[in-house]
Amino acid sequence: MELKAALTDAIDSHGQIRKNLTREESIKDAVDRKEALVTANGALATWTPAPSTGRAPLDTLIVRRPESDSNIDWDSPNNLPVDAETFEMLWADALSVLAAKETVYVTDRVVGADPAYALPVQTITDRALTSLFTLNMFRDVPEGIEESIFAKRGFTLLVLPYDKIDTSRYEGRLRELPDGRTSDMAIVMDFAKGLGLVYGSAYGGSVKKLIFTVMNYYLPLENILPIHCSANENSNGELSLFLGLSGTGKTTLSADANRALLGDDEHGWSGNGVANFENGCYAKLIDLNPEKEPEIFNAVFHEDDYLNHGAIVENAMMYPSGKFDLSDDRMTPNSRASYPLTFLSNIKPSSTGNNPKTVVFLTADANGVLPPISRLNPAQAMLWFLLGYTSKLAGTETGIVDPVSTFSRFFGQPFMPCLPHIYSDMLGHKMKEHDTVVYLINTGWSGGPYGVGQRMDITLTRAMVDAALDGKLENVKYQRDKLFHLDVPVFCPGVPSKILMPENTWPDKNAYKERAIKLSLEFSDYFDKAYGNKNIDDDVRKQCPGK
Numbered sequence: 001m002e003l004k005a006a007l008t009d010a011i012d013s014h015g016q017i018r019k020n021l022t023r024e025e026s027i028k029d030a031v032d033r034k035e036a037l038v039t040a041n042g043a044l045a046t047w048t049p050a051p052s053t054g055r056a057p058l059d060t061l062i063v064r065r066p067e068s069d070s071n072i073d074w075d076s077p078n079n080l081p082v083d084a085e086t087f088e089m090l091w092a093d094a095l096s097v098l099a100a101k102e103t104v105y106v107t108d109r110v111v112g113a114d115p116a117y118a119l120p121v122q123t124i125t126d127r128a129l130t131s132l133f134t135l136n137m138f139r140d141v142p143e144g145i146e147e148s149i150f151a152k153r154g155f156t157l158l159v160l161p162y163d164k165i166d167t168s169r170y171e172g173r174l175r176e177l178p179d180g181r182t183s184d185m186a187i188v189m190d191f192a193k194g195l196g197l198v199y200g201s202a203y204g205g206s207v208k209k210l211i212f213t214v215m216n217y218y219l220p221l222e223n224i225l226p227i228h229c230s231a232n233e234n235s236n237g238e239l240s241l242f243l244g245l246s247g248t249g250k251t252t253l254s255a256d257a258n259r260a261l262l263g264d265d266e267h268g269w270s271g272n273g274v275a276n277f278e279n280g281c282y283a284k285l286i287d288l289n290p291e292k293e294p295e296i297f298n299a300v301f302h303e304d305d306y307l308n309h310g311a312i313v314e315n316a317m318m319y320p321s322g323k324f325d326l327s328d329d330r331m332t333p334n335s336r337a338s339y340p341l342t343f344l345s346n347i348k349p350s351s352t353g354n355n356p357k358t359v360v361f362l363t364a365d366a367n368g369v370l371p372p373i374s375r376l377n378p379a380q381a382m383l384w385f386l387l388g389y390t391s392k393l394a395g396t397e398t399g400i401v402d403p404v405s406t407f408s409r410f411f412g413q414p415f416m417p418c419l420p421h422i423y424s425d426m427l428g429h430k431m432k433e434h435d436t437v438v439y440l441i442n443t444g445w446s447g448g449p450y451g452v453g454q455r456m457d458i459t460l461t462r463a464m465v466d467a468a469l470d471g472k473l474e475n476v477k478y479q480r481d482k483l484f485h486l487d488v489p490v491f492c493p494g495v496p497s498k499i500l501m502p503e504n505t506w507p508d509k510n511a512y513k514e515r516a517i518k519l520s521l522e523f524s525d526y527f528d529k530a531y532g533n534k535n536i537d538d539d540v541r542k543q544c545p546g547k
């Protein structure tokens with residue numbers, strides 16, 4: 001039987017389907033079934049034991065099918081293939097697990113605020129909390145568009161967060177763990193059949209990033225550019241995008257009392273402008289400071305009756321009083337909260353906006369050698385987009401403890417399954433067409449590397465973002481950072497000039513130089529490895545640090 005039909009049968013023959021519950025009903029079920037605790041302020045708390053505290057890139061798989069194969073970049077280490085037969089076995093196993101569940105939850109949502117390309121997503125799960133997560137993160141089906149888009153396409157997602165795969169039959173089919181056992185979790189996408197499976201991962205991010213990856217596969221086929229970014233706009237409708245890998249500040253910096261938020265993580269840029277994909281945010285909670293990040297803090301920790309609340313706090317340390325200690329990272333440094341956009345004080349209700357005026361690339365350089373802000377010309381912008389540099393910090397992916405240099409093209413390689421030129425050509429064309437101004441902001445270390453220097457103060461980073469977005473860096477003087485080929489403003493309102501050139505913040509200039517050269521060589525080595533045999537314009541290649 002067809003995979004989708006088998007699932008439909010399983011749902012039809014199940015005695016206890018809870019379909020499209022209201023928010024309140026989902027919250028009540030999650031609490032009654034002890035999937036979550038009600039915390040002091042009314043939000044829900046849950047704990048998803050390791051390895052479910054972050055994404056699982058090594059267990060995230062794409063089904064090989066002739067229909068979708070040619071669009072996918074199989075050279076990317078992030079696109080891990082699984083054969084159709086193995087997926088069919090997993091699907092069948094998941095269906096028998098589902099059939100044995102007392103209750104099954106179904107939600108019908110869409111992803112994409114622009115109805116022209118919204119993707120209907122039906123989520124089937126045994127967990128009320130997962131179905132609430134889809135209410136937080138995916139959008140209501142807009143009235144009147146059901147027929148047009150549901151007829152055109154749709155995606156079905158089956159989520160069994162706490163069931164483990166019976167590995168005995170999957171030896172040689174699924175990943176072998178370092179200790180020789182077979183992995184008992186799988187996050188699988190079947191683009192051709194419109195099916196997704198989250199089996200054995202309870203991290204909410206697995207669900208949201210799976211659907212993001214699906215959008216990033218489908219949209220380029222329609223000439224729409226999907227981007228791993230947050231977006232906000234000022235009162236004149238001037239829109240900014242913030243691209244960056246995990247932990248670089250997309251969610252933090254886009255939540256701004258003076259700029260209306262479209263979304264914190266996933267957007268499409270089409271002929272209609274920019275549209276958020278999601279309905280909510282998924283914010284990191286570690287060390288969240290109510291003074292420095294009041295918007296996010298209040299979205300999660302405002303007081304309300306729990307039935308009206310429904311923010312889901314994952315893996316933060318909580319005392320029996322129901323209060324949190326957000327500095328405690330014993331469970332994980334990647335504690336998170338999901339909440340609907342409407343919990344924030346300043347949002348754009350439509351989640352859609354104009355073509356961006358400014359694009360900010362965020363990086364969190366743990367070497368402390370990249371300038372905190374610099375301006376990129378079009379060739380530089382393309383280079384930094386192709387490289388997607390940051391230092392990967394602990395937590396968001398399992399297994400990362402110390403920061404490691406990461407190059408992840410388009411600031412989101414794990415989520416961008418198609419051949420790379422598809423995304424980069426589109427960005428280049430769009431930025432040219434709309435004269436987009438691009439800045440690079442380093443939200444990472446200053447005064448020395450991780451362990452010696454300090455992370456840039458959020459208040460100072462915000463001052464730099466404000467200056468860039470308000471056009472206040474257009475007419476200041478710039479100086480060249482020769483090693484990284486970057487133009488650095490000598491003055492930025494609200495920021496001590498001394499910190500604008502990293503060299504001036506290090507007590508030991510030689511140590512700075514050594515570290516900077518080392519990083520620049522990592523750039524050029526990576527460039528050669530990833531793009532050495534690709535047809536990259538010479539003016540882009542020349543911008544690579546270390547070249």
Ligand SMILES: Nc1ncnc2c1ncn2[C@@H]1O[C@H](COP(=O)(O)OP(=O)(O)O)[C@@H](O)[C@H]1O
Binds near residue numbers: 251
């Ligand atoms: N200067 C800074 N700019 C942005 N974030 C910072 C800065 N200093 C510390 N942080 C912290 O870094 C993290 C940034 O994470 P987040 O905004 O969730 O990134 P993303 O959404 O890109 O994954 C937050 O925990 C934030 O409090």
Ligand SMILES: C=C(OP(=O)(O)O)C(=O)O
Binds near residue numbers: 205209251
């Ligand atoms: C949810 C995630 O996204 P980000 O860290 O970019 O917010 C993730 O990478 O797991």
Ligand SMILES: [Mn+2]
Binds near residue numbers: 284
């Ligand atoms: Mn984020």
